[in-house]
Amino acid sequence: MTDILSPRPQVLDPAELESALRLANIPVLLAVTFQLTGDRIWLSDRYRPTRSAGMDENLTGGLSEKTRDEVRRGALAAVKAWNSGAPPAVPRPEGELLLELLAFVNGEDVPAEYEPMMAELLGHRPVTSPVPPPRPDRRTKVLVIGAGVAGLLSSLRLREAGVDHMVVEKNERVGGGWWENTYPGCGVDTPSHLYSFSFEPHPWSTFFGKRDEVQAYLEAFADRHDLRRGIVFGTEVTDLEYTAADGTWTATLRAADGTETTTRADAVISAVGVLNRPKVPDLPGRDGFRGEAFHSARWPAGIDLAGRRVAVVGSGASAMQIVPAVAGTPASLTVFQRSPQWIAHNADYFRPVDPGVHRLMEHVPYYRRWYRAKLNWIFNDRVHPSLEIDPDWDTDGRSVNAVNDGHRRFYTRYVERQLRDRPDLLAKCLPDYPPFGKRMLLDNGWYAALCREDVRLVTEGVRAFTPTGLVDTAGEHHEADVVVLATGFESTRYLHPMRVRGRSGRLLGEVWGEHDARAYLGMTVPDFPNLFLLSGPNTGLGHGGSFFTIVEWQVRYVVEALGLLDANGLRTMECRADVCASYNEAVDAAHAKLVWVHPKMTNWYRNAAGRVVAASPWRIVDYFTMTRHVDPADFVWTNAG
Missing domain, CATH: 3.50.50.60 (FAD/NAD(P)-binding domain)
Incomplete structure (x- = not known):
């Protein structure tokens, strides 16, 4: 990823650079040019972009062709100077300046509460944990269940932290749902440049990625980081049982031929996903x-x-x-x-990505990060206010x-x-519903x-x-x-059909009920120490955003939690019952004010009783804030036994 922290890439030929700039997103180019030059002329009203309509990326910024040419010429000169060794004038805009830039690029105000999240997404202020990662000599063993997006990222981050771990995957390949779903037309409804790891860019061939390219991206990710050697394929976890005496989990593994074995772990990360167990109607005949x-x-x-x-x-x-x-x-x-x-129209749905755009991403400093940040604003929380029920509003539902x-x-x-x-x-x-x-x-x-x-x-x-x-x-x-x-998935049956028995001897399915899962931050459950759920209850993105973004935050949270265990010389952490209960009361109260509980429709977010189980009520920025760091006061910490 090209930015000031990366080695300078091979310099493009001036003619090639000029050609690539013809394809640039103009609002993004304005931010890049300002960072390189520090000249506020590029933030003047003459160049101020309009607000994007709907989910359009607003390529032109609503500016005339003449004005767009001025922006391209300014960017060309700035990038040439940078290529010649000139340092960027504003390498890491933060605070009020960053908010000003965000508002300018998006053509609308961006509230101050978004500054920490956007500063991180742009790489201006990377979040560092106050807790050191687990020590290699601690010899903590972690079991990761699933080798899809969440499982692969978990494996990478655990390895970087020196944590001994094993990944178990029921399929023969990595990819999870992307490996399993091969139907015609299969693809994402999130722009490709958001549906990827923030630290692992890819030259996507289309604006919205199709299944084969997404699967190839995940396969390449596993190969690039040598993750396959830590994965046991063709093996399903059928049972998990916690032993209070020593604070460990025993997992029963079933191979494709039916052979069963067991393995023990100090902690378990469930990365089994939500939309992977087909819901098949029981139709007679x-x-x-x-x-x-x-x-x-x-x-x-x-x-x-x-x-x-x-x-x-x-x-x-x-x-x-x-x-x-x-x-x-x-x-x-x-x-x-x-x-x-x-159904929303999107002119970019089938649009191929021009190779010149790839050159912009690779060779123009800050361009990729600003482009991704702009997409984050358009496809994330921007729509959330329209989901909130106005009790005084009445249009016959x-x-x-x-x-x-x-x-x-x-x-x-x-x-x-x-x-x-x-x-x-x-x-x-x-x-006839909203x-x-x-x-x-x-x-x-x-x-x-x-x-x-x-x-x-x-x-x-x-x-x-x-x-x-x-x-x-x-x-x-x-x-x-x-x-x-095409009848969907068992979206409210988390961890189904796995049997998970906790500290008190109760099954997780009994604690939750079959379709009423509840967890603190969607990740931890009282009575189930050292069990972490990725993509757990109430973490699905109903209003927009990228699954990859949420998973990156969740994995960071889990690795920090393991680091806290190590730093304090402890063996187990268990979410406090009152903390979990209060959190889920807040979840339900927030959902009661959102469109998903509207009586005129059904959706896969809700269980039969009408409670929203799958979708998150929070804005993306809210969940970012909640999961930024582990609060030790939310947990009971023990040495087990």
């Missing part, structure tokens, strides 16, 4: 279906849909990627929609506040434009696919399989040769 039926996360390799009658059950994120990707290949495509989705109603009108116009020639579809596709009541999806050709003559949208539920298709809840039969169950 499936055994008698003569065609092929499978969950979207278990897409059969080599299946040919050409000329066949295909039914997709579901219209959520997976279905929305599958349907446009396969439309036109089957003889017919029937989509069963339980409820319509709010169609929105929750004035800003949210503005979003409703904006997205309604988009749906109406897409379906202007299909009033029958418009009636089926326009939600925007962001479910995670906002991006239009990747969904409406265009629904408008095809060989595609049919059914708004009835599925009642049963028949030998030749599906019967809907209205009694109509739909012929099908292939049924894709």
